[in-house]
Structures are given as structure tokens and as C-alpha cells.
Amino acid sequence: MYTPSHLEASLLFALFASTVMGLVGRSNDRERVYYGLYCFGYFLVAIFALAWLMRLGHG
């Protein structure tokens, strides 16, 4: 069984999801790449922001 850490699982999820979202979200290849990277970046920001929020919330 594959047991990734929370961070690894979140990053894998972000990678797969942003790949698909980038591909279907825009109409030309350059915009697809930028949009995929943009989505991945926002996933990263959300992951770290929520992780810190939970850490600070738990004390």
C-alpha cells in the first residue's frame, strides 16, 4: 500500500487536478500552460495557508 504524507498527497492531488483544469480551461496551448501553472500555484497557496491556519487554530 502506498502511504504518502499529507503534504505529498496534497501535492499529488494539486498536480493531477491542475493538469486537467489547465487543459480544459483555456483555448490555446500557451494559455493552457499558464492556467495550469496558475491553478497549481493557487493549490499550493491554499495548502500552506490552510495548514498554517489549522496549526495556529490548534495552538
Place this chain on the structure above:
Amino acid sequence: MGASRTYSMAAKPQPGARRVPERVRSFKWIPTVVLAWLVPGAGHFYLRRPIHGAILLAAIAGMFLTGLAMNGRMFTPMTGDLFTTIMTYGGYIGDLCSGSLYFVTIALGYEQEILPGAGHDYGTKFIVCAGFLNLLAIVDAYERSSVVVSPEART
């Protein structure tokens, strides 16, 4: 293939004006959507976009298989309180959206009981989200196939 109706976007093109593509409704979307549902990325292969199809297949199948590797669970629809009903039916619909990935996995006898720990739970979410990502790919394939630019307008 089956062009049924022509939509003229501009009545009379002005000299020097940019040509507005003429749109033709096509019924190519039916096999495209069925293929896209059955095999992730196959709709794009059918629309002669093999690179897009290959990337979609890799991402969606990768997510699904990662979920299986984490011993994720397939949802079974259950009724009960509202939360259980929404969760299990929503999850089941997500699983079904994976098409053949789901059917082959079930046919091969994959079954996973509810286990403690975050890893299994992540796996379950990966499997469901693979289905919903395939739904996005199906919608994209549908949009690309249902309305095509007429050959006259391409010139």
C-alpha cells in the same frame, strides 16, 4: 458528419472586417461523449487531439490508480440521514464518472472496507475526484465536438 443547421453569425461581412466563423451544429458529440466517459481522454483522441487525450488519460488514470494504491474505497449508494445520502450518492456518481476505470476495477473484484487512517480516506477522495476530473474532460470534449466551424469559414 451530420451537420444539421447553419448559424450565420454575421449577415454580410464588411470589407476588411475580421471574418466571423460560421458555426455548424454537429452530432459528432454523441460518440465523443460516450468515448470520453468510457476511457478518459478517448473523446479527445476521437477529435484528433492525441496529445490532449494522452495528457488527460495520464492525469485522470494517474489519480485513480494513486487512489487505488492508497486502498481507497468505492462508494455504494446508501439512504439514511441526509448527509449519508448526499455523501454516498455523490461519491457513487463520482466513481461512475471514471467510466471503464471504475467498471474494470469492480469487475476485478476490488473491494475495500472502511479503515481508520488518513491514507485510505485520501485514496477514496482521489478515486472520486478522478471521476469528477473526467467529467470536466467529457464536458470539454462535448463543447469541442458539438459546434464546429464550417469548412468555408476556415479558409
